[in-house]
Amino acid sequence: MRDGMRRKSLGVAAALLTGVLTLSACSGGGDDSPEESAASGGSGQEDADRAAEDANTSAAVISITPDDAADNVGINDDVQVSVEDGTLDSVTMTATESGTEITGTISADQTTWLPDAQLERATQYQIDVQASDREGRAAHETRTFTTVSPENSFIGYFTPEDGSTVGVGMPVSLNFDKPITNRAEVEAAVEITASSGQEVVGHWFNETRLDFRPEDYWEANTEVTVNLDWDGVEGADGVTGVQDRTFSFTVGRSQISTVDVESKQMQVVRDGEVLRTLPISAGSEETPTYNGQMVISEKHEETRMNGATVGFTDDDGEGEYDIPDVPHAMRLSTSGTFVHGNYWASDGVFGSTNTSHGCIGLNDEQGADDDTTDAAWFFDESMLGDVIVVVNSPDEEMAPDNGLNGWNMDWTEWQAGSAL
Numbered sequence: 001m002r003d004g005m006r007r008k009s010l011g012v013a014a015a016l017l018t019g020v021l022t023l024s025a026c027s028g029g030g031d032d033s034p035e036e037s038a039a040s041g042g043s044g045q046e047d048a049d050r051a052a053e054d055a056n057t058s059a060a061v062i063s064i065t066p067d068d069a070a071d072n073v074g075i076n077d078d079v080q081v082s083v084e085d086g087t088l089d090s091v092t093m094t095a096t097e098s099g100t101e102i103t104g105t106i107s108a109d110q111t112t113w114l115p116d117a118q119l120e121r122a123t124q125y126q127i128d129v130q131a132s133d134r135e136g137r138a139a140h141e142t143r144t145f146t147t148v149s150p151e152n153s154f155i156g157y158f159t160p161e162d163g164s165t166v167g168v169g170m171p172v173s174l175n176f177d178k179p180i181t182n183r184a185e186v187e188a189a190v191e192i193t194a195s196s197g198q199e200v201v202g203h204w205f206n207e208t209r210l211d212f213r214p215e216d217y218w219e220a221n222t223e224v225t226v227n228l229d230w231d232g233v234e235g236a237d238g239v240t241g242v243q244d245r246t247f248s249f250t251v252g253r254s255q256i257s258t259v260d261v262e263s264k265q266m267q268v269v270r271d272g273e274v275l276r277t278l279p280i281s282a283g284s285e286e287t288p289t290y291n292g293q294m295v296i297s298e299k300h301e302e303t304r305m306n307g308a309t310v311g312f313t314d315d316d317g318e319g320e321y322d323i324p325d326v327p328h329a330m331r332l333s334t335s336g337t338f339v340h341g342n343y344w345a346s347d348g349v350f351g352s353t354n355t356s357h358g359c360i361g362l363n364d365e366q367g368a369d370d371d372t373t374d375a376a377w378f379f380d381e382s383m384l385g386d387v388i389v390v391v392n393s394p395d396e397e398m399a400p401d402n403g404l405n406g407w408n409m410d411w412t413e414w415q416a417g418s419a420l
Contacts, residue, residue, distance in 0.1 A: 058137035060086025062129050070145040072152055075121055076231045076244045079145075081113040086133040088113055096124045096144065121242065122149040153242045154178040154235045156210075156228060159297075159404070160384065162247035168217040168254045169295040170385030171404055172200075172226055179207040181236040183419035186210070189229045189241070196222040203409075203417035205401040215411045217387065220271060222251040255386045257378075259360055261289060261393040264351050266360070268378065275381070278374045279351025281342065282393065283358040289390055290337060290358070292398035293407040296386045298331035299379065301368050305329070305338075327368035328379035332360075332388060333403040339388060341368065341375030350374075358395075360388070 061084045066073045073079065081091050087110035093102040102125065104115045119125065129141045159173040160166050172192060180186050183204055190212070192200045198214035205211065218224070225248040230241025257268045261282045268275045283289035306322045327341035341364025342350075349355055350363045364375035371380070387407070390398075400409040 056137065058086065058131070058139040059133040059135075060084070060131040060137070060139040062086075062131050062139055062141040064127055064129065064141055064143040066143075066145050068143045068145070072148045072240070073145050074231050074240075075119040075147050075242050078232075079115055079119070079125075079127075081127065081129055083111055083129075083131040083139075086131045086139065087111065089130045089132055089138070090128075092128045094126055095120070096126050119147050121147055121153060123147050148240065148242060152238055152240065154180065154230075154239050155241070155243055156230065158226070158228070158247065160249045163249065165250045165252045165383065167296065167383050167385030167387060168220060168251055168256070169293070169387035169404070169407060170218070170249070170251070171295070171406055172212040172224070173404055174210045174212075174228075176208045176210075176235070178239050179236060180210075181207070182234055183210075185233055186230065186235050186241070187419045189233050191227040191229070193225050194218070194222050195224075198222070201415050201418055202420070203406060203414050204419060205406075205417070209401070211404075211406050213406055213414070217254070217256075217407075218251040220251060220254040224249050224251065251385075252383060255382065257386070257388045259289075259388060259390045261354065261390065263392075264354060266362075266378075266388075268381070270381075276377070278362060278378060281345065281349050281351075281356055281361040282354045282390075283356050283395070284354050285394070287357040288354075288395035289356070289360060289393045290333070290395050290398040291390050291393045293405060294332040294337065294388045294390065294398055295404040295407070296330045296332065296339075296382060296384055296388065297404050298329075299382070299384065300329045300331075301379075302327050303329045305336075305340075325366065325368075327364045327366065328362070328373075328375040330379065330382060331403070333398060333405065335402050337398075337403075339378070341365075341373065341379070360390070 063082045065080050066078055081088065088106050091104060091106065091113040093104060093115060094100060102115050104113050106113045124144065124146045126142065126144045131139045154176050156174045156176050160170050187202050187210060190202065192212055194200060196219040198219065200212050200214050202210050202212045225246065227246045228243050231244035233241040235241055253271055255270045257266050259266045259280060259282065264280055264282065266278045266280045268278065302325045304324045305326045327343065329338050329340035331338055337358055339360040339362065342361035343364050343366040345355060345361065347363060362375035362378055364373045370376060398405050398408050400406045406414065
């Protein structure tokens, strides 16, 4: 007798035995000896088993994961339905509050079912299942559970975007929505493979940011695949991951541009060949440009730049500058360093005078619609992840965590920041 059948038999047996005992008490037959009972046709258990068989119940045994009334259920792979000694006829899964039905797929052999998409966090779901055995007899099962709440789970936001093509300086940067204390397990659940064969190592800048990079810039034309297997991983006490996904990106051609603050020139080198040398205007003596290796993290045809947002204010608290239409702007740091077009300075400034508040300025026209300017050319020829190296500035080196600029840390120090 199968376990499922036996469970049903025991339930019927309990009911029948109650009836037998009640009848015995009313009829005064409770004093029969075992010999008399056997002579009269068998034990109460045998009667119960025969009654269960006669009830014609289904042999199909339905299994549902998770358990009924479970909390903090994962939103990726924690829900599944299966059946033994039968086939699934229907599986209906709904969000109990909204009534939204969750689509799912029954396997070709009709023995398993899985939801088609990721579930929502902090949501109660109900699953109703019907199956049948070879005789066509129906079995039913219902289960209710609640998925993990945002307070009890973490997710990681990643750069670069899935499917993008980037420059050779682009790191894999992961930013978490909760502080991570179990760094080793979270880092170990990140798998990065590169077609170039380069070793890739992680570095924790703080409890919410983990970046990965090779020792040197990515080799051009490298394919990189990142697997985030955080579903069920405990990031901190009572906080587990809910992501299980893979993304990939392509490293394009190599473009590294070197800004010499003293000579006020920027040399643009692609795949080892000099494309152009452009006159620039870097930070003034009062507000010099950082030295170091900087990665382009954003591109904007036009953007507003207000000095107040980066600490440059007048006595009245207003920004020292507020330009609503800075053309061809590309971000180099979180703190506000850009390489951008400049239409408000005279043409003679570029290549001769450093006048900015720390940015790297290129000659441009207002409106960002003149593709003949130096700024427009450089904007069109650049992509996210390209590297700009600043040398011979009186300022300090760019901090590695100020933007995507971990290259300003030597390899030994970078490796020391891994939790593995």
